Amino acid sequence: MLIQTKVGISIFVYRMQQQELIPHLFRTEYRKIIAVLCKRFGFDEIETAEDIASDTFMSAAQTWGLQGIPEHPVAWLYTVAKNKARNFLHRQATFKNKVVPETVIRDNASTLPEYELDLSPQNIIDSQLQMMFAICNPAIAPEAQIGLSLRILCGFGIEEIADAFLSNKETINKRLYRAKEKLREENIAIELPSLSEIDERLNVVLATLYLMFSEGYYSISNNKTLRKELCHEAMRLSYMLIENKHTNKPPVNALLSLMCFHASRFEARVNKNGELILYDEQDTSLWDADLISKGGYFLNLSATGNQLSRYHLEAAIAYWNTQKDDTHEKWENILQLYNRLLQIEYSPIAALNRTFALSKANGKREAIIEAEKLNLTSNHFYFTLLGELYTGLNNDKAKEHFEKALSMAKTNTDKLTIQKKIEKLAAH
Amino acid sequence: MDEYMLIFRHEDGSKVASPEQMQIWMDQTMKWIGSISAKGKFVGGNGLLFDGSKTVWAHGVVTDGPFGEIKETLGGYITVKATSVEEAVEFAKGCPVLQGEGNSVEVRRLAKNDGLH
Numbered sequence: 001m002l003i004q005t006k007v008g009i010s011i012f013v014y015r016m017q018q019q020e021l022i023p024h025l026f027r028t029e030y031r032k033i034i035a036v037l038c039k040r041f042g043f044d045e046i047e048t049a050e051d052i053a054s055d056t057f058m059s060a061a062q063t064w065g066l067q068g069i070p071e072h073p074v075a076w077l078y079t080v081a082k083n084k085a086r087n088f089l090h091r092q093a094t095f096k097n098k099v100v101p102e103t104v105i106r107d108n109a110s111t112l113p114e115y116e117l118d119l120s121p122q123n124i125i126d127s128q129l130q131m132m133f134a135i136c137n138p139a140i141a142p143e144a145q146i147g148l149s150l151r152i153l154c155g156f157g158i159e160e161i162a163d164a165f166l167s168n169k170e171t172i173n174k175r176l177y178r179a180k181e182k183l184r185e186e187n188i189a190i191e192l193p194s195l196s197e198i199d200e201r202l203n204v205v206l207a208t209l210y211l212m213f214s215e216g217y218y219s220i221s222n223n224k225t226l227r228k229e230l231c232h233e234a235m236r237l238s239y240m241l242i243e244n245k246h247t248n249k250p251p252v253n254a255l256l257s258l259m260c261f262h263a264s265r266f267e268a269r270v271n272k273n274g275e276l277i278l279y280d281e282q283d284t285s286l287w288d289a290d291l292i293s294k295g296g297y298f299l300n301l302s303a304t305g306n307q308l309s310r311y312h313l314e315a316a317i318a319y320w321n322t323q324k325d326d327t328h329e330k331w332e333n334i335l336q337l338y339n340r341l342l343q344i345e346y347s348p349i350a351a352l353n354r355t356f357a358l359s360k361a362n363g364k365r366e367a368i369i370e371a372e373k374l375n376l377t378s379n380h381f382y383f384t385l386l387g388e389l390y391t392g393l394n395n396d397k398a399k400e401h402f403e404k405a406l407s408m409a410k411t412n413t414d415k416l417t418i419q420k421k422i423e424k425l426a427a428h
Numbered sequence: 429m430d431e432y433m434l435i436f437r438h439e440d441g442s443k444v445a446s447p448e449q450m451q452i453w454m455d456q457t458m459k460w461i462g463s464i465s466a467k468g469k470f471v472g473g474n475g476l477l478f479d480g481s482k483t484v485w486a487h488g489v490v491t492d493g494p495f496g497e498i499k500e501t502l503g504g505y506i507t508v509k510a511t512s513v514e515e516a517v518e519f520a521k522g523c524p525v526l527q528g529e530g531n532s533v534e535v536r537r538l539a540k541n542d543g544l545h
Contacts, residue, residue: 022454026447054444061450062475065457065524066504080479087480091492157446 260295439530473506
C-alpha cells in the first residue's frame with residue numbers, strides 16, 4: 001500500500017474479476033480525475049467537477065455494457081473525462097462571449113489547447129497535493145475537512161462517509177455543501193503554499209490526516225473494512241506528501257511512522273465479532289512485521305532538523321509499543337516521551353497514559369498518588385486507570401473504580417472492556 | 429427474418445449511482461446482450477452519449493443539448509433479428525433499462541431496401 005505499484009492498471013484489470021471492474025476503477029481513478037478537474041475549474045465549479053467525474057463512470061457503465069470493455073479502460077475514462085471537460089469549457093466560453101459580444105467567437109474553440117484537460121501522471125499528483133492543502137484549510141471545521149478529503153482526495157461515496165462518521169447521508173451532504181460554500185466565499189486558492197508558509201500550512205494538513213487515521217483506528221463504526229480503508233487512505237495521503245520534495249518534512253515522516261506502527265496491530269486488536277482485544281491479550285503473531293519495519297524506516301527519516309513535533313514523540317511511543325516485553329527500559333522510555341509530549345501538547349488521555357507508564361516504570365503506589373492528583377473525574381478512562389492501579393493492592397477499591405467507569409462509559413466496546421476487568425478481578 | 433431496433437428511453441438520465449450500482453447495470457446489460465447473441469439474433473448496438481450533443485433545427489439553427497436532465501431522453505439502442513414483432517418484444521422485456529421507473533423500450537421494425545417499405 002505504501003509502495004506505489006508501477007504495474008499499469010490495465011494489466012491488473014485483466015486479472016481481476018470483471019464484476020469488480022467499475023468499483024475498482026472508481027476507487028483508483030475517480031479521485032485523480034476529480035482533483036484535476038477541481039484544479040482546472042476552481043472551487044466555483046466544484047459541483048461541475050463532481051458531475052463530470054461521476055458522469056464519466058456512468059458513460060462507461062452504459063457503453064461498456066453494450067460494446068464490451070475496452071482494451072485500456074483507464075485511457076477510455078480519461079478520454080471521456082477530457083471530452084466532457086472540453087464541452088463544459090466550450091459552453092462556458094460561448095456563454096461568456098454572448099454576454100460580451102465584441103469578443104470574437106472561435107468556431108474551432110473545442111480544439112484550442114486551453115480547453116484540454118491535462119491528465120498526465122505529474123499533473124494528477126500536483127493537483128491532488130494542491131487540493132489537499134486547499135481542503136485542509138482552517139476556514140472550515142476539521143470534520144468537514146476530513147469529509148471533503150474523503151470525497152475528493154479518496155473518492156469515497158457519501159454513504160461511506162456517513163457510515164464512517166456514524167451519521168446519515170443528509171447530514172454529510174449538508175456538511176460538505178457548507179464546506180464547499182465556505183471555500184468559495186473565502187476564495188481559497190488551489191495551490192501549494194509558498195516555501196515560507198509551508199510548515200504552518202502543513203500542520204493543518206497533518207492534523208487532518210491524523211484525525212482521519214484516528215477516525216478509522218478508534219472509530220466505533222462496526223464496518224471494519226471501511227475503518228481499515230480510512231487508515232490506509234490517511235497513510236496514502238501522508239506518503240504523497242513525503243514523495244514531494246517541498247512537503248517531505250520531518251513531521252510528515254514522523255506521522256507516517258506513527259500510523260505504520262499503529263496499523264501494524266490492526267488485525268490483532270479486533271476479534272471476529274468486532275470486539276476490541278486489549279494490548280496485553282493480543283496475538284503478536286498477527287502484528288504486521290512489514291508495517292513495523294516501515295514505521296522504523298520513516299521514524300529514522302523523521303530524525304532530522306531541529307523541530308520535535310508531537311508526531312515524533314507519539315511515533316517513538318508507538319515504536320516502544322511494538323516491543324511486547326515489559327522491560328524497565330521500555331517503560332522508562334515511554335514515561336519520558338509522555339513527559340515531553342505533555343509539555344508540547346497536553347491532553348487528558350496523554351496524562352492518563354503517562355500515569356500508566358509511571359506505574360510500569362516505578363510501581364503502582366507512586367502512580368496512584370500521581371493519578372489521584374489528576375482528578376479527571378469527568379473521564380471514564382480516569383476511573384479505569386485507577387481500577388487498574390488498585391488491582392492487586394486493594395481489590396475493593398479497584399472494583400469501585402471500575403464500576404464508576406462502567407457507569408460513565410458510552411460505547412459498547414468500552415463497557416465490554418471494563419466489564420471484563422471486573423470479571424477478572426472477581427476471579428482473583 | 430426482420431430486423432428490429434430496440435430504443436431505450438430514459439425518464440431521467442442524470443441520476444447519480446454508486447459504482448457498485450453502475451457495475452450491476454453493466455453486468456445486466458452484458459448478460460442481456462449475451463442471451464440474445466446466444467440465439468444468433470444480436471446485430472449491434474450502442475449507447476448514446478450526451479457529451480457535446482447538439483440539436484439541429486429548421487433554418488440552420490443549432491442548439492446545445494439535450495443534456496440528459498430533461499425528461500424522456502434516448503439512452504441507447506440495439507438492433508436484433510426476429511421472426512415477429514412478438515419475438516422482438518420478448519427481447520425488449522429483458523432490457524435492464526426497464527428497471528428504472530418511467531423508462532421504456534421502443535420496438536421498431538427496420539425498413540428493408542426492397543422498395544416495399
